[in-house]
Amino acid sequence: MPTFTIVARCRRTGMFGAAVATKSIAVGSRCLCVEAGVGAMSSQAVTNPRLGRRGLERLREGRPADAVMADVLASEAYPEKRQVLVVDRDGRAAAHTGSANRAWAGHITRADVACGGNLLVSERVVTAMAETFEDGGELPLAERLLRALEAGKAAGGEIGGERSAALLVVDREAFPLVDLRVDFHPEPVAELRRIFDQYAPVVELFRLRPDNPYLPSEEEWRRLVAQGIDPLTAAKPAPGATTA
Incomplete structure (x- = not known):
């Protein structure tokens, strides 16, 4: 599938994440593979989801990104049709763009990030993504990834436009910190931004709620955030929790 993608590690927090947009439906169900403390990958173009797994x-074995890429491609019967991006736990990046990917197709790797795409209007799409990611080092990882995706779209994106997009971020848990998808929409990157802006105020609530179900409700949490009040000051301690 024609795609533009970023996979990355946040050097400050150790989080991993990825963002993608494509002309195909429901891209978030097939391309992105991200695991806390392990790394981030994307398998795209003519997608083989097995490659990410x-x-x-x-990556769980501690192999560096280039060795992981070599192993993945050695297992693949049609590497010329695939595009693969990987970032390992130390921020080393590797990428592969098969010779049968449709132009413009290519990738860029830098410390902590790999960007790639195929059937793009120009190379500027992936360079804009990488530059935007690097410029946002003090931002939360999800925001950096989404800004990078928006930069790729602003640079022209895919030839013919996109119909789906996804954003995936993991922190320390087995479950994602952020997992948002736009499965079919005429402007999926803009729609992903709209959804993320609604989700961002409650990311911390959903992260903390497993350990304290007595936190404020989502509606109350949003109200407090909108008023500039730290919702944790209004939180009840969980029964049996110790306080200083």
Whole structure:
């Protein structure tokens, strides 16, 4: 599928994440593979979802990104049709763009980030993504990834436009910190931004709620955030919790 994607690590927090947009429907269900403390991958172009899963297995073993890429491609019968991006737990990045990917197709790797795409209007799409990511080092990882995706779109995106997009971020838990998808929309990147802006105020609530179900409700949490009040000051301690 024609796609533009970023996979990355946040050097400050150790979080991993990825963002993607494509002309195909429901891209978030197929391309992105991200695991806390392990790394981030994307398998795209003519997508083989097995490659991302295999790559995560190798990343769990502590292998560096270039060795993971070599292993993944050695397992693939049609590497010329695939595009793969990987960032390992130390921020090393590797990428592959098969020779049968439709132009413009290519990738860029830098410390902590890999960007790539195919059937793009120009190379500027991936360079804009990488530059935007690097310029946002003090921002939360989800915001950096989404800004990078928006920069790729602003640079022209895919030839013919996009119909789906996704944003995935993990922190320390097995479940995602952020997992948002736009499965079919005439402007999926803009719609992903709209959804994320609604989700961002409650990211911390959903992160903390498993350990304290007595936190304010989502509606109350939003109200407090909108008023500039720290919702945790209004939180009840969980029964049995110790306080200083």
